Amino acid sequence: MRAASQSKGTKGLRITYLHQYFNTPDMSGGTRSYEMARRLVARGHEVNMVTSWRSQDGAKKPFVTVEDGIRVHWLPVPYSNTMRYSQRLVAFARFVMASAKLAAKLPSDIVFATSTPLTIALPGVFAARRRRVPMVFEVRDLWPELPIAIGALRNPLAIRAARALERFAYRNAAHVVALSPGMRDGVVQAGYPTNQVSVIPNSADLSLFDPAGVDTQAFRRLHPELEQRPLVVYTGTMGKINGVRYLVDVAAAARDRASEACFVVVGSGQQEEVVRQAACEAGVLDRNFFLYPPVPKRDMPQVLAAADLALSLFVDLPAMWANSANKFFDALASGTPVAINYGGWQADWLHKTGAGLALPPQDTKTAAEEIDQWLARPRAERQKAGGAARALAEQEFSRDDLAARLAEILESVAVGGASPLGAGSS
Structure with missing residues (x-):
């Protein structure tokens, strides 16, 4: 890892945060990434969120907004839960290409990529290698186990490819964050070291829901x-x-x-x-x-x-x-x-x-x-x-407490320069 990352200490890190389905509180859906990112900003870090603009409003070009100090890069990739599985795969692929290109250009001390979908690992690894910084990978669902379990993923070749992508994501992560004990166990069963997995579940916003x-x-x-x-x-x-x-x-x-x-x-x-x-x-x-x-x-x-x-x-x-x-x-x-x-x-x-x-x-x-x-x-x-x-x-499950735990992991990995398992391998 480059010396600049290690010499910056635990303050003022430049974090490239990849989440295809980022939401603000003005949008419907989960806001975990927003809540974590704004607390990282409050802690003194610079956060560039790379995400998709999913509205089918005709937007053609990427644009940037600032949400509570988070610099959000919106890439026009329409998506909705009503899409067929094949359409979702196309959306995943479009986002992979666009986000990899963008994230690789952003000055960064660490890359934090959060699934789902599992394909988020591809731009995460690409950006981390181009910037010569570590990547922390967050597992929100155990892919490909879930799509296999519900029958969405049936083709044997597709299943093999999905399992290969899962191993690729873990092998190239300096640390893995799992959202539950069961997800942690699944990551470990896939061959990742137990001591490099932390459980940080979804959290409770005590002030918003007071x-x-x-x-x-x-x-x-x-x-x-x-x-x-x-x-x-x-x-x-x-x-x-x-x-x-x-x-x-x-x-x-x-x-x-x-x-x-x-x-x-x-x-x-x-x-x-x-x-x-x-x-x-x-x-x-x-x-x-x-x-x-x-x-x-x-x-x-x-x-x-x-x-x-x-x-x-x-x-x-x-x-x-x-x-x-x-x-x-x-x-x-x-x-x-x-x-x-x-x-x-x-x-x-x-x-x-x-x-x-x-x-x-x-x-x-x-x-x-x-x-x-x-x-x-x-x-x-x-x-x-x-x-x-x-x-x-x-x-x-206090969000403040769990966000602090995530920040400590990112700071430790960025400063310690932990090398991804199998870094440089394909």
Whole structure:
């Protein structure tokens, strides 16, 4: 590594941060990269975020904005969750080419590349080699295990290529950040040294979601059709892997039980029309099951403040148990009890703290019954669960604390000049 990187110390690093799906709080979707990057800036570092402008508004040329001190380089590469898998691959390839060219030109002391998609490793490695600096790689999902598990990746040659790309990413990383213990284990099983992997899960924004400062009735005023019925809310993507169709069946079972609960989805995605049609056929749409468009991150606290129970859902696959869904941590921060329909480390935390409940992944009638029983608890018990959720967010998943941990890793790698495993090899 070049001497300049080592002599700069831990302050004033020039960080090239690659994330294809970067969002600001004014956009819908996860804001982990924004939150981490702005805290890196506050710590005294210079951050160049390389990302895609995904809106199909006709933009043809790259442009730059400054978001809370982050210099964001937007590359016009349209993308949406409604795209077919083949269209997504084209978008991945376009972004790889454009971002590699740009990132290689940016003065840098370290490159930080965050997946998904796994293809982000290609511009990350290219830029790191061109700038002669180390790369830290962040694993948000275990690719290619997940697309293989859901059947999106079936061709044997494509699977071999994806596994080769996974090994390439790890081999050329000076350090790997995993978003859950299960992801860490997957990285290690792929042959990466345990002592060069750190777990930094998605985190809880304690100030944005502070329950003390949120109007709990604002969301209901926007949607008077909800009245004052108990709200069970899912906020997020309706992709194939999220399995939101599950909630339609829960709503139907709850209706059959004469439950007063309303089931609300705030989001969009590839499966949106599938979910809408299923709800219509089940006779629950706009009765006890409601679909609303996604909202900017800044407005999400009002949605969760209105909820009696927040949901995190996935299809019934053990591979999903290692997930680190933003919606889980947003709910904790808002002091909203959480229900999930999968096992793993998040279920362990809910059982341990009483901050929510784990629902059966396939038995939607039992899930509806368990939700009804939970909503029927005395108010004091439900408030206690909400307090446990907020306490868990504060004690284990504070965004400030986890961002500081990430900063320390980047500073240590940049200053120490750790060499990527197999650097220089193809």
